[in-house]
Amino acid sequence: MLGGIKLLQQSTAIFNKVRMASSNSCGFKAAVLQLTVSGDKSANVANALKRIQLAKQNGCTLAILPECFNAPYNTALFRQYSEVIPGGETCKALSQAAKSNQMYIVGGSIPEICDDNVYNTCTVWDPNGNLIAKHRKMHLFDINIPGGICFKESDALSPGNSLNTFKLGKFKIGLGICYDIRFSEMAALYRKEGCDMLIYPSAFNMTTGPLHWSLLIRARAVDCQAFVAVASPARITNSNYVAWGHSMIVDPWGKILDEATEKDMDLYIDLDFNARENMRQQIPTENQRRTDVYDTINVKNKF
Numbered sequence: 209m210l211g212g213i214k215l216l217q218q219s220t221a222i223f224n225k226v227r228m229a230s231s232n233s234c235g236f237k238a239a240v241l242q243l244t245v246s247g248d249k250s251a252n253v254a255n256a257l258k259r260i261q262l263a264k265q266n267g268c269t270l271a272i273l274p275e276c277f278n279a280p281y282n283t284a285l286f287r288q289y290s291e292v293i294p295g296g297e298t299c300k301a302l303s304q305a306a307k308s309n310q311m312y313i314v315g316g317s318i319p320e321i322c323d324d325n326v327y328n329t330c331t332v333w334d335p336n337g338n339l340i341a342k343h344r345k346m347h348l349f350d351i352n353i354p355g356g357i358c359f360k361e362s363d364a365l366s367p368g369n370s371l372n373t374f375k376l377g378k379f380k381i382g383l384g385i386c387y388d389i390r391f392s393e394m395a396a397l398y399r400k401e402g403c404d405m406l407i408y409p410s411a412f413n414m415t416t417g418p419l420h421w422s423l424l425i426r427a428r429a430v431d432c433q434a435f436v437a438v439a440s441p442a443r444i445t446n447s448n449y450v451a452w453g454h455s456m457i458v459d460p461w462g463k464i465l466d467e468a469t470e471k472d473m474d475l476y477i478d479l480d481f482n483a484r485e486n487m488r489q490q491i492p493t494e495n496q497r498r499t500d501v502y503d504t505i506n507v508k509n510k511f
């Protein structure tokens with residue numbers, strides 16, 4: 209279960225295929241899909257498949273879906289919508305989409321059932337349709353802001369206990385889900401593991417989104433000197449949980465490369481990983497930590 213890294217190996221042969229499809233050997237083109245999510249699971253999945261295909265037509269190698277893209281973000285409904293991984297209908301559809309479009313897919317998250325526990329889980333698929341990574345939300349979203357929002361994921365969900373990465377060609381990508389982004393320690397561990405990019409399928413809300421969303425994304429990008437991509441559902445104002453939207457990709461300098469509005473829409477962004485190398489050389493904080501005075505990061509459960 210803690211073998212995240214081991215799960216994630218993929219062959220050079222696969223990358224060669226993808227690299228040919230990409231216009232840029234120093235990176236790849238990523239799609240961030242800000243999808244409308246309804247109570248109709250099959251319709252949600254069908255919509256995701258359509259948008260993945262569109263991303264492929266727009267030259268993307270990687271498609272990133274939002275948190276809880278196949279079900280309402282609602283603690284009372286997680287169990288009802290949950291399915292097994294990888295045998296459930298959503299996983300089968302994502303695997304098939306990855307294969308038929310020859311793409312990597314970070315499958316947002318879905319409610320997963322395993323041994324009667326329900327998790328908020330992200331799956332990652334390679335262009336052969338193989339499951340190459342799985343991340344269960346580690347930090348459950350339990351907050352209470354009077355006059356704002358009260359949400360308690362732990363009423364319905366169990367937390368994951370491992371950090372998880374995967375490789376897209378030579379690039380290493382670390383996974384988190386939404387509330388996980390608030391924990392800089394987790395991102396620091398991904399940095400220590402050499403991640404070039406962090407991806408967080410997410411669904412912030414109308415209380416925390418305005419002040420915290422872009423601040424946290426940019427902070428994680430700058431302190432990890434890595435790209436950070438965050439995919440949200442589109443905002444539906446009459447829904448039980450109103451998502452903030454504003455999916456975005458930020459570069460290692462903290463620059464927002466592209467940002468969605470609150471509406472249903474997709475972003476297609478060319479990522480040039482030379483930007484990361486340049487920053488790391490010019491501001492070499494990685495080698496400047498005063499580990500003689502402090503050591504803030506130690507992983508307890510090996511990846």
Ligand SMILES: NC(=O)CC(=O)C(=O)O
Pocket residue numbers: 349385386387388390411412413416417420
């Ligand atoms: N929904 C989440 O997991 C997190 C969130 O909305 C927040 O941190 O704010």
